[in-house]
């Protein structure tokens with residue numbers, strides 16, 4: 194592993210906006226101590242919580258956090274070195290409404306109580322053309338999101354993959370989910 198990556202991992206341990214739980218701890222207790230308590234223990238307010246799944250550097254979590262100071266945002270990714278960029282920005286700018294959680298999206302129900310999440314953003318996920326079970330808009334993942342979303346909760350997908358766009362449209366229909374809005378040409382849409 195590169196020196197730079199190791200440095201980032203070490204720094205992540207010290208950044209107050211970053212939450213990471215070793216899988217062994219989770220296995221022992223079954224849940225994260227923050228489950229159902231993100232507002233009380235992390236944000237210290239009762240504002241709605243939005244997740245950015247597969248956040249990478251957390252561009253959306255940080256950008257939305259700046260734009261909507263009265264909402265809370267949590268960027269989630271399994272890769273810590275990418276997340277470090279967003280986490281550093283959050284600390285440097287003192288954004289108290291943005292946090293990061295390093296874990297696998299499969300484990301969301303261990304980290305969030307039913308109804309604790311208001312909205313989910315899935316930003317430019319890998320379309321996973323060969324591995325259907327890894328597609329973040331597949332039925333298996335939609336069921337995971339349902340377990341943590343509040344009634345009426347919204348899922349936003351932004352993708353530049355026509356394949357994933359078509360697949361997700363099919364999944365929405367297959368799972369009888371209401372479609373609020375869709376465009377296949379966002380930047381030329383009103």
Ligand SMILES: C[S@@+](CC[C@H](N)C(=O)[O-])C[C@H]1O[C@@H](n2cnc3c(N)ncnc32)[C@H](O)[C@@H]1O
Nearest residue numbers: 247248249270271272296297298316317318319
């Ligand atoms: C193509 S990148 C997109 C990153 C970012 N959203 C962007 O737009 O630049 C996909 C990201 O999703 C993360 N990811 C994919 N599957 C995941 C999973 N099951 N749990 C956590 N993170 C996941 C990867 O680690 C990667 O950082």
